[in-house]
Amino acid sequence: MLVVKNLHAAYGRIPILTGVSFALEPGEYLGILGHNGMGKTTLMRALMGSLPTTAGSVTFDNRDVTRLAAHARSRLGIGLVPQGREIFPSLTVMENLRMGLASAKREDPAVIDDVLSEFPRLVRLLDRRGGALSGGEQQLLALARCLCTRPRLVLLDEPTEGIQPSIIEEIIETLLRLKHKHSIAMILVEQNLDFITSLSQRVLTIQKGRITGEINPNDLKDSEAVASYVGMTMS
Numbered sequence: 001m002l003v004v005k006n007l008h009a010a011y012g013r014i015p016i017l018t019g020v021s022f023a024l025e026p027g028e029y030l031g032i033l034g035h036n037g038m039g040k041t042t043l044m045r046a047l048m049g050s051l052p053t054t055a056g057s058v059t060f061d062n063r064d065v066t067r068l069a070a071h072a073r074s075r076l077g078i079g080l081v082p083q084g085r086e087i088f089p090s091l092t093v094m095e096n097l098r099m100g101l102a103s104a105k106r107e108d109p110a111v112i113d114d115v116l117s118e119f120p121r122l123v124r125l126l127d128r129r130g131g132a133l134s135g136g137e138q139q140l141l142a143l144a145r146c147l148c149t150r151p152r153l154v155l156l157d158e159p160t161e162g163i164q165p166s167i168i169e170e171i172i173e174t175l176l177r178l179k180h181k182h183s184i185a186m187i188l189v190e191q192n193l194d195f196i197t198s199l200s201q202r203v204l205t206i207q208k209g210r211i212t213g214e215i216n217p218n219d220l221k222d223s224e225a226v227a228s229y230v231g232m233t234m235s
């Protein structure tokens, strides 16, 4: 479904991604584990097309999307749930979802009801402003908004950051349900080992803008093995 080959990206003259390569099967959940500043968000932005790449290629469904802008990739079926969630704080939950719908290929309002059926907690909050939600509720909203574009591949950037454990469990359950019901593929960038273990079929490690290895999710319980892959101890 997705083939990333030798991808390079930079901020100005500072190289950040220095040759990232991996592939993803349809419906697969792939974890990417790495410490702060190793290039995880940069990789997500490069895959979404919101950051131009300087070398390498991204192929989605056998189509070279390397030069396509983010909105064009979105219409092909790639969705990003960004780090920090980036919901619209002054808009209500329903208005946030409509914003997701507005960037979809076909604006079918029934999609919102469909998406909401997976997010019972949001149904009770439809008239509340996004900024008045808890961090966990905002994360659910960011995910639901992304799903309104009907993506086949979701890029999920550090969804557990600053979120209560009880709602992290709810996010895990929602993501597992989506996987089984809709066969959506996902690339999940995280530092939370429990979260990544619960969801990923494979886990790649990233250090200094390069994929450095692959860990079996079951081995993530072994903190020494993890440290040897990511360069330091993870929480």
Ligand SMILES: Nc1ncnc2c1ncn2[C@@H]1O[C@H](COP(=O)(O)OP(=O)(O)OP(=O)(O)O)[C@@H](O)[C@H]1O
Pocket (backbone or CB within 6 Å): 011, 014, 016, 034, 035, 036, 037, 038, 039, 040, 041, 042, 043, 083
């Ligand atoms: N807009 C930017 N301009 C310049 N440098 C940047 C910019 N955004 C990120 N960087 C730098 O790029 C490197 C990789 O950052 P990135 O956000 O991709 O890391 P990350 O692995 O997602 O980290 P974190 O877990 O802290 O979010 C860091 O050294 C960071 O300081």
